[in-house]
Amino acid sequence: MTQDHQKHGALSQPGNPEKARDRSPAEGAARVPKRQRGKERVATLLAAAAAVFVDKGFEAATMTEVAFVAGAAIGSLYQFFPSKEHLAEALRRQCVDALCETLHEFAGRVALWDAPEIATRLFQTLLDFHAGHPVLAVLAEIRRPPPAVVHDIRIRLRTAIADILSLKRPDLSRPQAQAIAGAILLVMKTAGTLRAEPDPQMRHAMLDELRMMFRCYLETRIDCSALNDLRQSDAGIDNRV
Numbered sequence: 001m002t003q004d005h006q007k008h009g010a011l012s013q014p015g016n017p018e019k020a021r022d023r024s025p026a027e028g029a030a031r032v033p034k035r036q037r038g039k040e041r042v043a044t045l046l047a048a049a050a051a052v053f054v055d056k057g058f059e060a061a062t063m064t065e066v067a068f069v070a071g072a073a074i075g076s077l078y079q080f081f082p083s084k085e086h087l088a089e090a091l092r093r094q095c096v097d098a099l100c101e102t103l104h105e106f107a108g109r110v111a112l113w114d115a116p117e118i119a120t121r122l123f124q125t126l127l128d129f130h131a132g133h134p135v136l137a138v139l140a141e142i143r144r145p146p147p148a149v150v151h152d153i154r155i156r157l158r159t160a161i162a163d164i165l166s167l168k169r170p171d172l173s174r175p176q177a178q179a180i181a182g183a184i185l186l187v188m189k190t191a192g193t194l195r196a197e198p199d200p201q202m203r204h205a206m207l208d209e210l211r212m213m214f215r216c217y218l219e220t221r222i223d224c225s226a227l228n229d230l231r232q233s234d235a236g237i238d239n240r241v
Contacts, residue, residue: 045070045087046087048070052069053139088142095133095135116215119219123188123211123215123218157181158185162181190210
């Protein structure tokens with residue numbers, strides 16, 4: 001039994017040289033709360049984990065620090081999350097759920113906008129979501145989850161974006177809509193990597209270029225007339241060559 005467990009929830013200060021173990025003695029499955037109080041406790045623990053991961057990084061963060069920030073007993077943390085990996089998995093799932101909900105709300109307003117506005121708003125919505133969830137950058141750097149989990153996340157996000165596209169382009173086949181959604185996610189993944197650019201001016205300049213690229217691409221996929229204009233332009237270039 002770890003020293004943290006022997007103290008029955010007595011917390012070591014984050015600066016204390018005594019480091020709690022990152023894994024509990026028994027690596028079981030995380031407990032799923034059934035009562036509202038338990039759900040609220042889990043939400044508090046996850047919020048604390050996100051803050052600690054962002055502040056310290058995943059590798060340097062400890063379970064003791066997470067419990068301290070959450071104001072919870074270390075035993076309570078281990079009860080719901082046996083390890084940091086369980087916390088990371090839960091945070092990843094929480095972020096995906098939140099993003100799917102954001103996209104669902106976006107879909108409810110899409111009928112009000114034309115293609116250029118949809119492209120502009122979608123890019124900004126996805127960008128704002130990543131900015132509002134800085135733990136995503138930390139989760140992206142740690143060991144990848146099992147392939148089945150990655151596949152499930154991709155399918156959920158592609159489906160949510162494909163649903164938006166289908167509202168404006170009902171003629172799109174499902175595979176087409178899913179492919180466009182996948183391309184959108186790849187562009188936004190690239191946008192996320194720009195946080196590592198040390199030069200603020202260059203970072204903003206590259207982000208503007210990605211925004212323009214995103215808008216041009218999505219506008220042609222939503223607006224058939226824009227796509228036809230692009231095809232005619234490409235044909236003209238081919239003829240000149």
